[in-house]
Amino acid sequence: xxxxxxxxxxxxxxxxxxxxxxxxxxxxxxxxxxxxxxxxxxxxxxxxxxxxxxxxxxxxxxxxxxxxxxxxxxxxxxxxxxxxxxxxxxxxxxxxxxxxxxxxxxxxxxxxxxxxxxxxxxxxxxxxxxxxxxxxxxxxxxxxxxxxxxxxxxxxxxxxxxxxxxxxxxxxxxxxxxxxxxxxxxxxxxxxxxxxxxxxxxxxxxxxxxxxxxxxxxxxxxxxxxxxxxxxxxxxxxxxx
Amino acid sequence: xxxxxxxxxxxxxxxxxxxxxxxxxxxxxxxxxxxxxxxxxxxxxxxxxxxxxxxxxxxxxxxxxxxxxxxxxxxxxxxxxxxxxxxxxxxxxxxxxxxxxxxxxxxxxxxxxxxxxxxxxxxxxxxxxxxxxxxxxxxxxxxxxxxxxxxxxxxxxxxxxxxxxxxxxxxxxxxxxxxxxxxxxxxxxxxxxxxxxxxxxxxxxxxxxxxxxxxxxxxxxxxxxxxxxxxxxxxxxxxxxxxxxxxxxxxxxxxxxxxxxxxxxxxxxxxxxxxxxxxxxxxxxxxxxxxxxxxxxxxxxxxxxxxxxxxxxxxxxxxxxxxxxxxxxxxxxxxxxxxxxxxxxxxxxxxxxxxxxxxxxxxxxxxxxxxxxxxxxxxxxxxxxxxxxxxxxxxxxxxxxxxxxxxxxxxxxxxxxxxxxxxxxxxxxxxxxxxxxxxxxxxxxxxxxxxxxxxxxxxxxxxxxxxxxxxxxxxxxxxxxxxxxxxxxxxxxxxxxxxxxxxxxxxxxxxxxxxxxxxxxxxxxxxxxxxxxxxxxxxxxxxxxxxxxxxxxxxxxxxxxxxxxxxxxxxxxxxxxxxxxxxxxxxxxxxxxxxxxxxxxxxxxxxxxxxxxxxxxxxxxxxxxxxxxxxxxxxxxxxxxxxxxxxxxxxxxxxxxxxxxxxxxxxxxxxxxxxxxxxxxxxxxxxxxxxxxxxxxxxxxxxxxxxxxxxxxxxxxxxxxxxxxxxxxxxxxxxxxxxxxxxxxxxxxx
Numbered sequence: 001x002x003x004x005x006x007x008x009x010x011x012x013x014x015x016x017x018x019x020x021x022x023x024x025x026x027x028x029x030x031x032x033x034x035x036x037x038x039x040x041x042x043x044x045x046x047x048x049x050x051x052x053x054x055x056x057x058x059x060x061x062x063x064x065x066x067x068x069x070x071x072x073x074x075x076x077x078x079x080x081x082x083x084x085x086x087x088x089x090x091x092x093x094x095x096x097x098x099x100x101x102x103x104x105x106x107x108x109x110x111x112x113x114x115x116x117x118x119x120x121x122x123x124x125x126x127x128x129x130x131x132x133x134x135x136x137x138x139x140x141x142x143x144x145x146x147x148x149x150x151x152x153x154x155x156x157x158x159x160x161x162x163x164x165x166x167x168x169x170x171x172x173x174x175x176x177x178x179x180x181x182x183x184x185x186x187x188x189x190x191x192x193x194x195x196x197x198x199x200x201x202x203x204x205x206x207x208x209x210x211x212x213x214x215x216x217x218x219x220x221x222x223x224x225x226x227x228x229x230x231x232x233x234x235x236x237x238x239x240x241x
Numbered sequence: 242x243x244x245x246x247x248x249x250x251x252x253x254x255x256x257x258x259x260x261x262x263x264x265x266x267x268x269x270x271x272x273x274x275x276x277x278x279x280x281x282x283x284x285x286x287x288x289x290x291x292x293x294x295x296x297x298x299x300x301x302x303x304x305x306x307x308x309x310x311x312x313x314x315x316x317x318x319x320x321x322x323x324x325x326x327x328x329x330x331x332x333x334x335x336x337x338x339x340x341x342x343x344x345x346x347x348x349x350x351x352x353x354x355x356x357x358x359x360x361x362x363x364x365x366x367x368x369x370x371x372x373x374x375x376x377x378x379x380x381x382x383x384x385x386x387x388x389x390x391x392x393x394x395x396x397x398x399x400x401x402x403x404x405x406x407x408x409x410x411x412x413x414x415x416x417x418x419x420x421x422x423x424x425x426x427x428x429x430x431x432x433x434x435x436x437x438x439x440x441x442x443x444x445x446x447x448x449x450x451x452x453x454x455x456x457x458x459x460x461x462x463x464x465x466x467x468x469x470x471x472x473x474x475x476x477x478x479x480x481x482x483x484x485x486x487x488x489x490x491x492x493x494x495x496x497x498x499x500x501x502x503x504x505x506x507x508x509x510x511x512x513x514x515x516x517x518x519x520x521x522x523x524x525x526x527x528x529x530x531x532x533x534x535x536x537x538x539x540x541x542x543x544x545x546x547x548x549x550x551x552x553x554x555x556x557x558x559x560x561x562x563x564x565x566x567x568x569x570x571x572x573x574x575x576x577x578x579x580x581x582x583x584x585x586x587x588x589x590x591x592x593x594x595x596x597x598x599x600x601x602x603x604x605x606x607x608x609x610x611x612x613x614x615x616x617x618x619x620x621x622x623x624x625x626x627x628x629x630x631x632x633x634x635x636x637x638x639x640x641x642x643x644x645x646x647x648x649x650x651x652x653x654x655x656x657x658x659x660x661x662x663x664x665x666x667x668x669x670x671x672x673x674x675x676x677x678x679x680x681x682x683x684x685x686x687x688x689x690x691x692x693x694x695x696x697x698x699x700x701x702x703x704x705x706x707x708x709x710x711x712x713x714x715x716x717x718x719x720x721x722x723x724x725x726x727x728x729x730x731x732x733x734x735x736x737x738x739x740x741x742x743x744x745x746x747x748x749x750x751x752x753x754x755x756x757x758x759x760x761x762x763x764x765x766x767x768x769x770x771x772x773x774x775x776x777x778x779x780x781x782x783x784x785x786x787x788x789x790x791x792x793x794x795x796x797x798x799x800x801x802x803x804x805x806x807x808x809x810x811x812x813x814x815x816x817x818x819x820x821x822x823x824x825x826x827x828x829x830x831x832x833x834x835x836x837x838x839x840x841x842x843x844x845x846x847x848x849x850x851x852x853x854x855x856x857x858x859x860x861x862x863x864x865x866x867x868x869x870x871x872x873x874x875x876x877x878x879x880x881x882x883x884x885x886x887x888x889x890x891x892x893x894x895x896x897x898x899x900x901x902x903x904x905x906x907x908x909x910x911x912x913x914x915x916x917x918x919x920x921x922x923x924x925x926x927x928x929x930x931x932x933x934x935x936x937x938x939x940x941x942x943x944x945x946x947x948x949x950x951x952x953x954x955x956x957x958x959x960x961x962x963x964x965x966x967x968x969x970x971x972x973x974x975x976x977x978x979x980x981x982x983x984x985x986x987x988x989x990x991x
Contacts, residue, residue, distance in 0.1 A: 016527060019527075053685065056604040083678065090579075090581075090594065090598075091598070195568060195574060
């Protein structure tokens with residue numbers, strides 16, 4: 001009896017419908033590892049040191065009716081690791097681009113990071129811009145509106161988060177996953193192909209989808225990128241609150 | 242006809258013979274009845290009417306009486322015993338109606354009464370006769386009945402006795418039935434016990450089917466059946482451990498269940514092998530709970546598990562290799578991201594991309610295996626950081642083993658490419674960068690796979706190979722600088738181009754080393770001194786290979802050039818080269834050791850230079866002759882008696898010194914101006930000047946010494962600057978007397 005219970009419990013933890021690879025990038029000290037730690041552990045990582053090279057972690061999230069497993073590659077922001085980290089762009093389905101709202105320099109360098117991501121990553125790479133450390137309003141150096149404009153100009157999603165308080169930490173990951181699912185739904189992305197950064201988890205689902213691309217349940221309904229963009233002001237509201 | 246409406250119908254007769262009581266009750270009732278009611282009156286009137294017409298109309302009452310009387314008589318006939326009372330009643334009744342016959346004499350009435358009486362009597366007689374005949378018939382019938390009853394009684398007695406006999410006979414049967422019933426009860430109890438036993442100690446056909454049939458998939462039902470079989474075995478073992486020892490039933494149960502269990506394990510094994518072969522082909526794989534449970538159970542049969550996992554590892558190895566090749570040559574869907582080999586011209590990117598791919602594959606593989614062995618549950622299914630603790634558990638061993646095999650297939654293609662890349666590098670810098678990159682990944686893989694994993698070993702080999710290539714390149718560089726000859730026609734004293742090129746390479750190497758991706762995490766938490774020590778340790782060989790040949794070349798080549806071009810200032814050249822090397826090493830804290838070595842060399846050269854410079858100064862100032870004379874004198878001979886130190890010579894030397902003091906060279910000695918480090922030039926100069934002052938001081942003391950027999954010593958000294966005043970000379974040179982000393986010479990700090 002105990003065994004049966006165990007099976008059920010782990011079943012909840014383990015199975016998933018999709019697997020997606022993310023890469024977390026941005027200048028050193030913007031709080032990438034902390035953001036990720038908050039996302040995977042729901043706690044703030046105290047006395048965090050610079051990441052060396054790349055570090056790996058994973059988490060399964062639920063989006064609509066789909067369970068999505070995220071393989072997260074946390075990269076070092078320091079320049080000297082560029083030669084290592086840039087190799088991890090390939091095969092990533094999503095990129096979380098992080099800057100520090102209290103550091104103008106980290107914001108000004110975003111173009112370079114985005115250019116790298118676009119050049120090295122897959123053409124369908126979904127990028128979400130995250131302004132981290134939103135809890136430190138008094139030290140703010142980058143206005144929300146400015147970052148939002150930059151995001152719109154560069155066609156990336158944007159929101160602000162705090163890895164200290166945990167506010168909005170899950171949102172970028174979910175936003176990214178949603179966009180990727182939509183890309184799959186529209187046929188732009190094929191999880192069957194290797195190197196796309198996405199794959200089916202369940203073999204049964206794979207077979208179903210290879211024959212018909214019907215819907216993702218609650219997600220379907222003709223939503224396109226525009227719908228997601230509507231979220232941007234919403235994200236702003238949460239900041240104001 | 243005569244019967245009144247109230248009289249009872251003929252059926253009365255059939256019922257009359259038997260009980261008297263109802264009759265008498267009826268009689269009393271009639272007697273007690275009040276005749277004064279309307280219906281009676283009406284009946285009497287009718288009766289009267291019946292008998293009246295033949296008589297007078299006014300006799301209304303009489304028929305009434307007759308009727309009444311008839312009634313009574315009829316009743317009396319039925320009851321013989323009441324005849325007397327009937328007569329009484331008959332006689333009484335006419336007497337009861339004198340009031341009615343008051344107007345008319347009773348003749349008509351009497352006649353009517355008589356008629357009535359006659360009618361009634363005849364009627365009565367008639368009735369009686371009929372009664373008699375009827376009763377005779379009844380009597381006859383009753384006799385027959387009597388006979389029948391008698392016969393019946395006989396039969397009944399007969400039956401009674403037969404029943405008695407039968408009863409007697411049945412008693413034994415009943416007893417038997419009772420005991421049988423008891424037995425049946427007992428047996429059914431036993432049966433239910435046996436059923437309970439069986440249900441507890443044997444598998445139901447469904448369970449057996451779940452275990453043995455190929456139709457039932459490996460899943461919850463199957464595992465439940467297995468659980469049951471195992472529970473039975475455990476229970477049975479407990480039972481057999483009792484005092485009675487193993488029973489036959491117990492042994493049977495054990496052997497049956499063990500057979501089923503073996504079949505179950507076989508089935509799991511087959512299923513796993515099949516699933517592994519199937520799923521192993523996918524790049525990313527999810528582990529179903531049934532699969533995890535199957536693997537967990539199969540651990541009870543290590544030989545089966547080993548075989549199944551062997552299949553898995555082979556499939557995974559082939560899959561990973563295949564995927565790797567695809568990533569190398571075909572890239573992602575539609576060629577994007579581009580194939581890794583497209584960037585083979587960029588060695589760092591090429592090698593980095595391949596290693597990153599391997600790293601990511603390993604992470605995914607690790608996740609898969611953790612899922613397979615259910616090892617993630619205890620970690621909450623999450624993990625940050627590549628460092629893993631090795632608990633040494635069985636699962637960990639399995640996972641390491643499987644990882645090793647699966648990833649091991651990538652070693653060869655990776656190694657070929659990496660080595661090829663390294664071999665084709667001409668630049669030692671690139672080789673060094675590749676080596677650094679390889680080392681970084683080697684450390685990462687060692688943490689993930691363990692040091693003994695094939696890939697870790699291969700990466701170590703590759704790293705060593707890359708370092709060897711780098712080291713070879715550096716060595717070649719060193720050799721090539723050693724073989725360089727200085728341009729004889731170049732009279733400058735600055736470091737030659739060969740050295741500049743060489744140090745440029747060195748500088749780049751050091752920059753790479755400083756930002757190297759080495760095992761930084763292992764140094765975390767250690768003191769700065771340890772970190773520096775480790776850093777210095779790492780680059781010692783590089784510095785030896787790069788700096789030493791440069792120094793050697795500069796010494797040897799300059800010697801040769803000096804031989805051919807004696808005018809060329811070799812000392813200055815060497816010091817310039819050495820200080821230049823120092824300046825190159827300066828920005829890197831970990832080069833302190835090498836810098837110290839060079840500093841020692843420089844210091845030695847500086848001492849030499851000071852000596853040279855001082856000698857030159859002695860010649861320039863003319864004091865040299867006096868010094869030489871002082872050295873040459875023997876015993877207590879007065880200095881002035883020596884020809885070289887005669888008064889005139891002394892005069893000339895002092896004059897020359899005075900002239901020299903006014904010249905430019907006091908401040909800017911032309912030779913030292915060629916030292917590229919100006920502070921060093923001034924240090925050398927000051928040290929030489931200090932010695933010059935001391936020499937002058939010595940000379941003054943010697944001249945003033947009467948034993949040297951100079952005439953008018955004070956005058957001679959006072960005739961030329963600095964007039965024999967040593968402190969004045971200190972001031973002219975701008976040197977603090979106290980600061981002077983040997984420390985100037987040996988001072989290493991610039």
